[in-house]
Amino acid sequence: MWRLEGTVMDLLVQAPNALRQSGGTFSFRGVSPGRLYGVVTADPANLEYILKSKFKKFPKDDDVWKKQRRAANAEMNCSRFVEFSFKTIEHLVRNKLIRLTEKLAVSLEMVDLQDVFLPFTFDNICMAAFGVDLGCLGLDLPDVPFTRAFEQVTELTLFRFLVPPFVWKPMKYFDIGTERRLREVIKVVHKFAEKTVSDRRFERQKSGGVLDRSDLLTRLIQVRNDDNSPCYSDKFLKDFCISFCSFSLVLLATP
Numbered sequence: 001m002w003r004l005e006g007t008v009m010d011l012l013v014q015a016p017n018a019l020r021q022s023g024g025t026f027s028f029r030g031v032s033p034g035r036l037y038g039v040v041t042a043d044p045a046n047l048e049y050i051l052k053s054k055f056k057k058f059p060k061d062d063d064v065w066k067k068q069r070r071a072a073n074a075e076m077n078c079s080r081f082v083e084f085s086f087k088t089i090e091h092l093v094r095n096k097l098i099r100l101t102e103k104l105a106v107s108l109e110m111v112d113l114q115d116v117f118l119p120f121t122f123d124n125i126c127m128a129a130f131g132v133d134l135g136c137l138g139l140d141l142p143d144v145p146f147t148r149a150f151e152q153v154t155e156l157t158l159f160r161f162l163v164p165p166f167v168w169k170p171m172k173y174f175d176i177g178t179e180r181r182l183r184e185v186i187k188v189v190h191k192f193a194e195k196t197v198s199d200r201r202f203e204r205q206k207s208g209g210v211l212d213r214s215d216l217l218t219r220l221i222q223v224r225n226d227d228n229s230p231c232y233s234d235k236f237l238k239d240f241c242i243s244f245c246s247f248s249l250v251l252l253a254t255p
Contacts (some may be wrong), residue, residue, distance in 0.1 A: 088127045123137050
């Protein structure tokens, strides 16, 4: 048991050393008010166990999460989607990643590979799942509002888990500090998801109900009930976009 003395920021600063000393996994208990405690791991075997091998053993959200997973699994196993996903990665590698690395090689510019592969991952997810090219992997690695907001949502949400409720709940009530920023970036993420779903609905209506697309969102939108009404609501699809993006980023980071 690692004894944490200090704040959440102290945990974040000290975690890398603690991980190295413990072999990749350590538990901790704080001494500050709130009694912060938990487990931190960077062990690939543990991550695979949680996110893949024994995924069902770890609690997730309610039935909405299960419905989202069933919907995604049904469409992702389709050969058309698998082929589309392969072509998406091929396009990104040939037309973006190779060009970017060639530019960096010529300019002798130093770059953190994480700053290359994270935009690649965002572009891959959004193109294959939503049919949207964010342009994250441009030659100048542009700052894309959605990706920046999504990363900040993840970081600020983590902050809630690392501090006692009496710290973040007052900030939420008074709309200050990290809670105010969290509200702002969540709005950006939701706006992107809502616009993506709305644009695809409109595109389907304009095309007479048939879209020659193979991305996951389009396939879900085209699923109909027996009375020809949409099988999935706009809210379900919006939440699906956000959940799928979040889950995919975590899964792709797992060996």
